[in-house]
Amino acid sequence: MSETDRLVSFTLSAGSRREILFHLMQGSATGQEIASSTSVSESATYEALNEMADRGLLINREDNWQLSGTGQLVAETGRQCERLNETIAADADYWQNHDLSGLARRFRRKMYRLADAEILRAPETDPHQVSRRVEQAIRAANEVSIATPVYNSRHADALLNSSGSPHRIIFDPSVMEQLLRDNPEGPDKAGIADVGIRVQPVGVALTVTDTELLLSLPRLGGSYDPGTEVIAESEPAVSFGREVFEKYWRDGMPIKEWINIECPGLADRAGIDS
Secondary structure, eight states, X not given: OOHHHHHHHHHHTSHHHHHHHHHHTTOOEEHHHHHHHSSSOHHHHHHHHHHHHHTTSEEEETTEEEEOHHHHHXXXXXXXXXXXHHHHHHTHHHHHTBOOTTSOHHHHTTGGGGTTOEEEEOOTTOTTHHHHHHHHXXXXXXXXXXXXXXXXXXXXXXXXXXXXXXXXXXXXXXXXHHHHHHXXXXXXXXXXXXXXXXXXXXXXXXXXXXXXXXXXXXXXTSOOOTTEEEEEOSHHHHHHHHHHHHHHHHHSEEHHHHHHHHSTTHHHHHTOOO
16 A cells, blocks of 8 residues: 555544545634534544644644645545545446446546436336437537447437537447448438547447536446436536547547548548548
8 A cells, every 4th residue: 555545544534534634625724613613522623633734634833724735635535535435326236237447547537526427227118218318418409529339310310400519429430330331422321421520449428518418338248238328417527528528539530531541432422521
């Protein structure tokens, strides 16, 4: 265990230290102010303050306590852990049975930003409920970005018929291959040529609008799950979705370039823009 891990473990393992640390995230305070504003007794407050000061987490100037840089980092880590616990606790069964490995590690570390998310499940009596919910979000949005490992014609129609802009979509190469098999004259025949398209392997289905994040994770084992959707409307969640999409977009290959490699000459014949 690293020294940083030991500091985090030491601080968060005791409720008194954790509560005081989080309280000081709001600003400096005296020991008496901390004791009166938390559930920690005055004697336990000073004991915890001195323990954390000894480890470099706090600075004390004439009984005015504040977080050091180290303390700020540990406190923020603790907050993130709490939010992650909230995310998992909201629907433990979902997270136990779905796979996050399609997201880069740096994004998996930020899943706490989905603490307000709800899990929508399509009932057996209405198996297309989730798909309709995504379609509604696309139609209502002013801005839409989609990354998908599967092709959904209803979502494509919703994207083309929504009034907002810009619209961007990232297709997994397997989706483009299927589209070209079904429409050998090019994506314009599939009705998607007016959308900004790039091609990039994607391990999750992601729809990000100006107000919502809609995320579909595969089941353990890798199969696509059309019957569930993680939906979040908070700014941290939407910002998280944008970060994931922009990483895919930067890494993606413009559609004309991809088709020229996979199907030489088709892009020019079909009039596909990059």
